Amino acid sequence: MRAVTAAQMRAIDAAAAARDGEVALMRAAGAAIARLIDRYAHGDGPIVGVAGNGNNGGDAYAALAAYAGGRRRIVYGDPAAEGSRARHDARWRARIAGVEERPLPVDANALRGAALVLDGVLGVNARLPLDARSAAAVAAIAASGAAVLALDIPTGTEPTTGAVDAHVVRAVATIALGRPKLGTLLDPARDCTGALWCAPIGMRDADAAGVDDPPAEVLDPAAFAALLPVRADESDKRSSGAPLIVAGSTQFPGAAVLCAWGAARAGAGYVTVAAPEGAAAALRAHLVEQVVVTYDERDPAAAVQTILDLTNRCSAIAIGPGLGLSDDSAAIVNGVVGGTTLPVVADASALYHLAKRLDAYRDAPLVITPHAGEFARISGKGTVAPDERLARVREFVDRTGIVTLLKGRTTLIASRDATHLNPTGTNALATAGTGDVLTGAIATLLAQGLAPVDAARAGAYWHGRAGSVALAHRHRGVVARDVAEALGEASLVAPQDPELIRLFSSR
Numbered sequence: 082m083r084a085v086t087a088a089q090m091r092a093i094d095a096a097a098a099a100r101d102g103e104v105a106l107m108r109a110a111g112a113a114i115a116r117l118i119d120r121y122a123h124g125d126g127p128i129v130g131v132a133g134n135g136n137n138g139g140d141a142y143a144a145l146a147a148y149a150g151g152r153r154r155i156v157y158g159d160p161a162a163e164g165s166r167a168r169h170d171a172r173w174r175a176r177i178a179g180v181e182e183r184p185l186p187v188d189a190n191a192l193r194g195a196a197l198v199l200d201g202v203l204g205v206n207a208r209l210p211l212d213a214r215s216a217a218a219v220a221a222i223a224a225s226g227a228a229v230l231a232l233d234i235p236t237g238t239e240p241t242t243g244a245v246d247a248h249v250v251r252a253v254a255t256i257a258l259g260r261p262k263l264g265t266l267l268d269p270a271r272d273c274t275g276a277l278w279c280a281p282i283g284m285r286d287a288d289a290a291g292v293d294d295p296p297a298e299v300l301d302p303a304a305f306a307a308l309l310p311v312r313a314d315e316s317d318k319r320s321s322g323a324p325l326i327v328a329g330s331t332q333f334p335g336a337a338v339l340c341a342w343g344a345a346r347a348g349a350g351y352v353t354v355a356a357p358e359g360a361a362a363a364l365r366a367h368l369v370e371q372v373v374v375t376y377d378e379r380d381p382a383a384a385v386q387t388i389l390d391l392t393n394r395c396s397a398i399a400i401g402p403g404l405g406l407s408d409d410s411a412a413i414v415n416g417v418v419g420g421t422t423l424p425v426v427a428d429a430s431a432l433y434h435l436a437k438r439l440d441a442y443r444d445a446p447l448v449i450t451p452h453a454g455e456f457a458r459i460s461g462k463g464t465v466a467p468d469e470r471l472a473r474v475r476e477f478v479d480r481t482g483i484v485t486l487l488k489g490r491t492t493l494i495a496s497r498d499a500t501h502l503n504p505t506g507t508n509a510l511a512t513a514g515t516g517d518v519l520t521g522a523i524a525t526l527l528a529q530g531l532a533p534v535d536a537a538r539a540g541a542y543w544h545g546r547a548g549s550v551a552l553a554h555r556h557r558g559v560v561a562r563d564v565a566e567a568l569g570e571a572s573l574v575a576p577q578d579p580e581l582i583r584l585f586s587s588r
C-alpha cells in the first residue's frame with residue numbers, strides 16, 4: 082500500500098472528492114473509525130471526540146455519529162467553526178444521533194475517565210509548530226492519561242517527515258484515512274502512532290501520479306501473503322529453492338549456521354553452505370539437512386573457483402555473515418559477487434568488502450542489508466541521523482542502483498523505483514544473529530525467483546513478524562534461532578478486511 086506525503090494525500094483526496102463527494106468520503110471515514118472504537122475503549126466512561134475546525138475534526142463528529150456501541154458520546158468543538166460542507170454534515174448527524182456537544186477549550190479533567198478519546202484536532206494538513214489552540218487541546222489530551230485513537234495522524238506529528246511538536250498526542254492506535262501518512266511510520270512520530278490501521282475509503286494511488294516520486298510503499302498483510310512463493314506440487318529439492326550460503330569463519334561459525342537456518346526455515350529445498358575449513362567442524366555439528374562444502378581461505382583464487390562451481394546447482398547466493406575482514410575474504414567476496422550471474426544478498430563482512438568496488442555492482446541483481454553503521458561506511462557519506470534515513474537511502478540507491486535494505490526500527494528497502502517501509506518487527510530482534518537469519522531468508526526468496534526488491538521487502542516483513550511470534554512464545558530471551566523457527570508460523574496471514582487494514586500492532 083502506498084504510504085503518502087501530505088502533498089500526495091492532498092492530490093488523492095481532491096480526486097476522490099471530485100469523484101465521490103467529500104460528504105460521502107467523510108461518512109465512509111466515520112464508519113471505519115467507529116468500527117475501531119470498542120476495540121480500544123476501556124471502562125465505562127464516555128467516548129470523547131476533540132474536534133479541530135478542519136475536516137479532521139469532521140471525522141471525529143462522523144465517527145461519533147456512526148458509532149452504535151451504546152456508550153455515551155461527547156464531542157468538544159468550536160461552535161463557531163466555519164468548516165466544510167462535509168464537516169457540517171457530520172456535525173449535524175452527530176447531533177441527531179445524540180452526541181453531546183461542548184465548546185472548546187477542553188481541559189484534562191474533562192477527558193480523564195473517558196473510555197477513549199478521538200483525536201480529531203489536526204490531520205494531514207497539520208503544520209508544526211502547532212497553533213496555540215491546537216497545542217492546548219493536545220496538552221489536555223496528553224495530561225488526561227486517557228487512551229487515544231488518533232484520526233489520520235496523532236496531532237503534533239508532522240504528516241510527511243515524522244517530526245514531532247513539543248505538544249504531541251501519544252495514541253494507542255491511529256487510523257489512516259485513505260492512505261497511511263509517511264510520518265506515522267517514521268521516527269520520532271512512530272512512537273506516537275501506536276497500532277496503525279488504514280481505511281482506504283475508495284481512494285486511488287494513481288491520483289498521486291507524479292507527486293513526490295519515487296513513491297513510498299508499506300507492505301500490508303495481504304500483499305505480503307501474495308509475495309510468498311508457493312511450492313508447486315511437481316517440485317524437487319532444487320527447484321524448491323537452492324540458496325548457496327557463503328559465510329562463517331573459524332571465529333564465527335555460528336553466523337553461517339544461523340544464515341543456513343534462516344534459509345531452510347524460509348522454505349528452501351536445498352541449502353548449501355560454503356565455508357572456510359576452520360568452520361567445518363562447528364557447521365557439521367549443527368547442520369544436518371544442509372550440505373557443507375569447505376574451502377581454503379588462504380588460497381582465495383581456488384576458493385572462488387570452488388564456490389563458483391557450486392553455483393551451477395544453486396539459484397541464489399547469500400554472502401558475508403561471519404566471513405571476517407581479512408584481505409583473503411575480501412578477494413573471495415569480490416571474486417564471487419563479481420563472477421556470478423545469480424542474484425546475491427550481501428551482508429555483514431561482505432558489505433565491508435563490496436564498499437570499495439560499488440561501481441562494479443551498479444544495477445546488479447544484488448541486495449545489501451546494512452545496519453546504520455554499515456550503511457554509513459558503504460554509502461561513503463558518514464553517520465545517518467534517524468531523521469535522514471529515508472533521504473540517505475534514496476540518495477544511495479539513486480546513485481548506485483543497488484537494492485538496499487537499511488535495518489532499523491522501521492527498516493527501509495529501496496530500489497530505483499520505490500522506497501518500501503517495513504512496518505513489522507519488535508525490539509526482541511535486537512539480539513545477535515537475527516540479521517544472519519534475515520539474510521538466509523532473503524537468499525531463499527531470491528532462490529525461489531522473487532526479484533531482489535521483492536525478496537528484500539518480503540524478507541524484512543516476514544522476519545519482523547517472526548520476531549513477534551518468537552517473543553509471544555518465549556516472552557523474553559528470544560535468540561536468533563527462535564526467529565528462524567518462527568518463520569513458519571509468521572508466514573500465516575489471517576484473512577484481511579480490505580475496508581479496514583491493520584498495518585501494524587503497537588509493540
Ligand SMILES: NC(=O)C1=CN([C@@H]2O[C@H](COP(=O)(O)OP(=O)(O)OC[C@H]3O[C@@H](n4cnc5c(N)ncnc54)[C@H](O)[C@@H]3O)[C@@H](O)[C@H]2O)[C@@H](O)CC1
Pocket residue numbers: 094095097098103106107110133134135136137138139140202203204205206207208209210211212232233234258259
Ligand atoms: N478531504 C477529504 O476528502 C477527506 C478528508 N478527511 C479528513 O480531513 C483531514 C484533512 O482536513 P483539512 O484539510 O481540513 O485539514 P486539517 O484538519 O488537517 O487542518 C485544519 C486546518 O488547520 C490548519 N492548520 C494546520 N496546522 C496549523 C498550524 N500549525 N497553525 C495554524 N493553522 C494550522 C490547516 O491549514 C487546515 O486549514 C484528513 O486528515 C482527514 O482526517 C477524511 O474525512 C477523508 C476525506
Ligand SMILES: [K+]
Pocket residue numbers: 137200201202203204231232233234235236
Ligand atoms: K488527528
